[in-house]
Amino acid sequence: MTNKTIKDFQQLMKELYLDRDQQRGIEKSLLWLQTEQGELINAYLKEDTSTMNEEVADIFAWLCSVCNLFKIDLETAAWSKYPDKCPKCMKSPCNCLAK
Numbered sequence: 628m629t630n631k632t633i634k635d636f637q638q639l640m641k642e643l644y645l646d647r648d649q650q651r652g653i654e655k656s657l658l659w660l661q662t663e664q665g666e667l668i669n670a671y672l673k674e675d676t677s678t679m680n681e682e683v684a685d686i687f688a689w690l691c692s693v694c695n696l697f698k699i700d701l702e703t704a705a706w707s708k709y710p711d712k713c714p715k716c717m718k719s720p721c722n723c724l725a726k
């Protein structure tokens with residue numbers, strides 16, 4: 628499909644939306660991220676897989692926008708916390724007690 632990375636996608640969100648995201652601000656952007664999560668849950672409850680695909684993309688896009696505002700590199704943050712193993716038990720697959 629594509630060889631583009633998480634970093635590429637975050638950069639795209641920066642090019643498309645950074646000005647608007649900065650005008651909106653961090654707190655409202657965080658609210659939008661939360662709203663999209665609710666929309667994913669609604670789509671799941673309706674068993675609407677087409678909309679579920681759209682909502683996970685929206686969540687990821689908003690997460691990238693929030694990271695751009697925080698000046699966090701999402702790809703680096705994700706791989707730093709989850710370096711091919713569970714950050715708590717350091718095993719793959721995870722061997723922690725289920726919650």
Ligand SMILES: [Zn+2]
Pocket residue numbers: 713714715716717718721722723
């Ligand atoms: Zn674990």
